[in-house]
Amino acid sequence: MADFTRRQLLAAGSAAAALGLVGARPAFSQASVDFAGKTVEWWMPFSEGGGSDVWARFFAPYLSKYLPGNPNVVVRNVPGGGSITGSNEFVARARPDGLAILGTSGSTQFPFLLGDPRVRYDYAKLIPVLVSPTGGVCYLPAKFEVKSPADLGKIKDQELVYGSQGATSLDLVPMLAFRLLGLNVRHVFGMQGRGDGRLAFERGEATIDYQTSSAYLTNVTPLVEADTAVPMFSWGVLDAEGNVARDPTFPDLPHFVEAYEMMHGQKPSGVEYDAYLAFFGSGFAAQKPCMLPEGTPDDIVATYRKAFADAVADPELQKAKADVLGDYEQAVGDDIEKLYAVATSIKPEAREWVRNFLTTEYQVKL
Template identity: 30%
Template sequence: MSVIKVLKSLAVVAAVAVPASAQAQSVEEFYAGKTVSLYIGYSVGGGYDTYARVIASHLGKHIPGNPTIVPTNMPGAGSLRLANWLYEAAPKDGTAIGTVARAAPFEPLLENEAASFNAAEFNYIGNANTEYSLCAANADAGIANIDDLRSKELLVGGTGAASDPNKQANIANAALGTNMTIIDGYPGGNDITLAMERGEVMGRCGWSWSTIKATKWDMIEQGQVNLLLQFANTPHPDLADVPLVAELADTDEQRAMLNFIVAPQEMGRPYIAPPGVPQDRVDALRQAFMDTMADPEFLAAATEAGLEITPSSGETLQEIVASVFATDPAIIAKVIEATN
């Protein structure tokens, strides 16, 4: 037998020996008939949960192969439990994605030992809205403005050191001289709000305006809470009378500390996939997310649920993470001191 014939024979044998699963598979072929789990780092009923469930009901039709999207709650440690699981243990094939606290990717910068991940290695999929976070007090707490908040103690609920409720309260205390005491251990923001209604705590920070409008608008209409501070780069059109935290700072150092907390607000409620997901599937998930954000049926459902939709792409989130990681280490040290 000639050398050419031998080589052809070997090629045929090799082709037969390679299993079908090892051959190239398109994104559509991979996702067809699959279930994608969308994990939520907080408890049922809060803003993260509400957004995720509306998104889950529409996202699948925009992913090639139209997989079923199943939302699943995995609360704990201000969503760090979920972030760690996505990084360390979740399937890395594109069948597991999650939504975590907008500040969670920056916990390694703050030397949080509970954050066992490299944030730069996550695959950021997108977010549905830029956030405007607030510190608020029950009206019967007798705290109506920044002066009151500096002179009187306010018991506020917390969901873990990595979460916005905790970090915003701690940084406001350090940079603005406010007097908030954190009562920690609530599974999610919704649980803090219920605790406010029961009188267990008298306020909270890290309360998204979009969440208030979607789930607790009655508290605003009935004058049950006072909105005290706004963590954002520019004021929300609805909140022109609520001061931006940066406007209340006296020094550049204070402003830089506050900016470290404010900068991630554009992260909104980020959706991430684990490291190692094939790039074509990451690209497909990113495109599907942005297509969902423009889907008239999704937008109608979001409007009905009272959700604001001002999306950012996965690529934009990746850039934000990189920019925050470039913060002056001296400022990070001040933030660590304030939040520990």
């Protein structure tokens, strides 16, 4: 896998270098940074109770614990526009004084990658201080008698049905993955969540599905144990250098790229694969970044990166993280720049291909 990971990393690194993302920041003393008696607002462009909101509220007390002066860290929900509204407002209003941070997710990054004209935020100008990954597993009905990705060729001409939340939602990742594999999948839109897709699978209405890691472990593992579902592959993860690796939650499952090789006997390549990697990185491998505004002084950036690194290492967080963070390694410190670049950049030709694909195949207007 070295060839494709190196190519993807070099592409992201080139884009990041051009945008000023790559390169170690000079060391600064953090002694002068003190947030005592102040309040840090963690902007969340989603409503309360969703996955990203839960993620931010989980981290907030630990961030307060490790920032100098132990400021009060509060989550400020600014929902609307599929998370575009709050992100636009943050970029327009947040001051670079360390008292405002922004947390987003793949559903915020996708409009940016697609060139949605409503987007006024530029990830190249925001400064990452934490990146949180997540994962997922794709599975089929046991009745197909497909035991591994090597057998997927048996059903490549059979129409499969996938319950989708929408062509520009996080379900764009499986849409691109299934197309790359050469599977004949009909995407039925209108699902309100991945839970609806799973229920459609259980009723026999959907014949291919994926669930995020926690939902898979809770709701799909019993189907596997009952011999009604068979896992095919995970999406995998990216390490801090941008290399694709197996999902630590599912170390015995091949990741998508391995599955492709098992099915086709060669590595994936081309513009469609570049598009897949961009949206996979943004939607799963680096799904939730936390960022400071453009222009934030380096000493404040260093302070936040250290605070998040200390928070992630906190024994109490480690004990409590399973339900919110899973087994995934949180990206912290100065080595998050390249991972962040992979998740928030896309080759121009890949963007154009995806836009044309969505417009032609699914009548999506961007």
